[in-house]
Amino acid sequence: MKRTAALALFSGGIALYCLVPFVWFVLTSLKSGTELTAIPPILLPSFHLSFYRSALENYGLLHYIANSIIVAASATMVTVAVGSLAAYAIARFQSKWTHFYLLLLLAISMFPQIAIAGPVWTILDRLQWLNTYQGLVAAYVALCLPLATWILATFFRDVPVEIEEAALIDGCSRLQALYKVVLPLAAPGILTAALLVFIYAWNEFFFALIIMTDPNVQTLPVGIALFPGEYTMPWGEIAAASTIATLPLILLTLIFQRGIVRGLSAGAVKG
Amino acid sequence: MKRSQDAALWFLLPSFCFVALFSLFPIVESLRLSFYRMILTLPWLGQRMVGWENYADLATDPVARDALVTTLLFIGVTIPLELLLGLGIALVLNEAFRGRGLLRAVVLVPWAIPTVVASQMWRFIFNDRYGLVNFMLFGADTSSYLAPLADPYLALAAIMIAEIWKTTPFAALIILAGLQSIADELYEAASVDGATSWQKFRHVTLPLLKPALLLALLFRTVDSLRVFDLVYVMTQGGPADATNVLQFYGYKKTFAEGMIGYGSAIAVTVFLLSLTLALVYLHLLRTSRWKEAGL
Numbered sequence: 001m002k003r004t005a006a007l008a009l010f011s012g013g014i015a016l017y018c019l020v021p022f023v024w025f026v027l028t029s030l031k032s033g034t035e036l037t038a039i040p041p042i043l044l045p046s047f048h049l050s051f052y053r054s055a056l057e058n059y060g061l062l063h064y065i066a067n068s069i070i071v072a073a074s075a076t077m078v079t080v081a082v083g084s085l086a087a088y089a090i091a092r093f094q095s096k097w098t099h100f101y102l103l104l105l106l107a108i109s110m111f112p113q114i115a116i117a118g119p120v121w122t123i124l125d126r127l128q129w130l131n132t133y134q135g136l137v138a139a140y141v142a143l144c145l146p147l148a149t150w151i152l153a154t155f156f157r158d159v160p161v162e163i164e165e166a167a168l169i170d171g172c173s174r175l176q177a178l179y180k181v182v183l184p185l186a187a188p189g190i191l192t193a194a195l196l197v198f199i200y201a202w203n204e205f206f207f208a209l210i211i212m213t214d215p216n217v218q219t220l221p222v223g224i225a226l227f228p229g230e231y232t233m234p235w236g237e238i239a240a241a242s243t244i245a246t247l248p249l250i251l252l253t254l255i256f257q258r259g260i261v262r263g264l265s266a267g268a269v270k271g
Numbered sequence: 272m273k274r275s276q277d278a279a280l281w282f283l284l285p286s287f288c289f290v291a292l293f294s295l296f297p298i299v300e301s302l303r304l305s306f307y308r309m310i311l312t313l314p315w316l317g318q319r320m321v322g323w324e325n326y327a328d329l330a331t332d333p334v335a336r337d338a339l340v341t342t343l344l345f346i347g348v349t350i351p352l353e354l355l356l357g358l359g360i361a362l363v364l365n366e367a368f369r370g371r372g373l374l375r376a377v378v379l380v381p382w383a384i385p386t387v388v389a390s391q392m393w394r395f396i397f398n399d400r401y402g403l404v405n406f407m408l409f410g411a412d413t414s415s416y417l418a419p420l421a422d423p424y425l426a427l428a429a430i431m432i433a434e435i436w437k438t439t440p441f442a443a444l445i446i447l448a449g450l451q452s453i454a455d456e457l458y459e460a461a462s463v464d465g466a467t468s469w470q471k472f473r474h475v476t477l478p479l480l481k482p483a484l485l486l487a488l489l490f491r492t493v494d495s496l497r498v499f500d501l502v503y504v505m506t507q508g509g510p511a512d513a514t515n516v517l518q519f520y521g522y523k524k525t526f527a528e529g530m531i532g533y534g535s536a537i538a539v540t541v542f543l544l545s546l547t548l549a550l551v552y553l554h555l556l557r558t559s560r561w562k563e564a565g566l
Contacts, residue, residue, distance in 0.1 A: 116298055
């Protein structure tokens with residue numbers, strides 16, 4: 001009985017800690033203009049949607065959302081495709097090279113962004129890829145490959161070699177064996193890797209800020225960080241845009257929490 | 272055998288192209304540029320080899336020194352608190368009770384929120400007029416309201432709070448994975464020997480959790496050296512450079528002021544700092560695994 005009460009107390013505390021700040025921001029987005037500027041602040045709003053309308057109409061929110069979807073979806077597809085090839089080699093042809101490559105990916109994943117930012121900018125400038133979707137996507141693919149490859153390789157190892165060997169004997173090439181046999185059987189791993197890459201690309205700010213200087217191609221995080229406001233910040237619109245940017249991620253996280261938890265701790269358990 | 276080795280290289284090639292172009296080449300290029308003087312706004316000066324001059328300047332630059340201190344202070348305060356809170360959350364999530372799945376999902380919420388959104392959110396929570404913090408501390412007594420983000424000490428503390436809130440879930444998940452790998456038999460054996468809950472925690476859980484704790488420490492340290500979004504949105508490194516962490520200073524020098532050589536020297540410094548800390552942790556992790564295996 002004492003244990004149950006203590007657990008309930010701790011659980012409640014943890015839930016409040018995790019939720020209160022964001023819930024308050026969501027409530028802020030639902031205030032009316034006068035409720036927003038009330039001092040002291042009003043906790044419960046009267047559920048107005050005027051800030052959402054204003055964010056969509058006056059600040060071009062839809063445009064940022066579209067850019068984010070294009071960039072995050074492309075980065076996810078390319079990373080999973082390229083990462084699957086590498087992960088297959090790591091899982092199946094175990095050799096000095098594949099082992100070395102895995103270690104290289106691990107080392108790269110620890111690079112501070114600032115240590116590569118300048119030259120990445122210069123390369124994209126030479127390619128004339130600054131302010132283009134493919135420029136930001138290429139950078140994201142490189143940044144996400146270590147994590148995606150690591151997750152995919154852990155899942156590929158669990159696919160029984162026998163099924164694949166049967167396919168090879170039946171005349172499949174290695175590449176066919178990968179996408180006809182291994183990929184379908186490792187679908188949960190692909191979903192996990194895809195989700196983590198998508199969330200990363202949807203949230204990333206630093207590279208988006210330096211690569212996308214033209215508002216027409218900027219992603220949501222850049223739009224939210226650079227919300228115009230010289231003297232008074234448009235807090236209602238910022239809160240509305242933030243809520244819209246976050247809700248899809250929270251939904252994805254709630255639906256796929258098992259996969260995400262497994263993906264995030266894959267490195268911890270195996271490493 | 273030879274053929275499958277060749278095949279492996281072909282499978283790795285596309286991945287290697289991305290990594291080589293956007294990670295390996297840039298890190299080497301940053302190192303090279305840190306020995307040059309190159310200013311984007313003065314292109315006619317070109318690139319001039321200056322040897323260690325950028326590093327010598329960095330060593331005597333008081334702003335850089337403060338940025339290093341701020342960064343180390345930031346890591347030193349946030350990471351122990353994240354691990355402690357993460358451990359607490361993981362211990363609760365490791366118990367069997369109704370609603371555990373829901374709680375685990377709730378814990379993921381701060382992790383899933385884009386950092387820029389979390390930054391604007393905490394900036395508003397610390398707002399000097401409409402902020403939740405002022406309301407909770409002073410209620411309707413508006414004359415006492417503080418402007419935390421305009422105060423050098425409070426601004427750094429505010430960013431630390433936002434960082435801890437955002438990243439504790441990740442630490443909790445890593446530690447939870449470690450907790451779940453501890454065999455139940457060990458606790459049962461300890462119970463048979465009459466161990467109290469605290470003794471079990473102290474002599475069974477903590478020693479076996481050491482690898483997971485070190486791993487969380489490694490990931491969090493490497494990641495918190497990258498802190499940027501919070502600083503960019505909440506304070507822009509101010510007031511009076513009080514929240515100017517190294518990554519932000521490097522960004523400012525390279526991209527806002529166009530000092531490519533000097534910015535690269537800062538970038539290389541952050542890289543070396545990160546590398547050193549990672550190697551120390553990996554060494555500790557390895558020795559703790561050896562001890563665990565009885566070697």
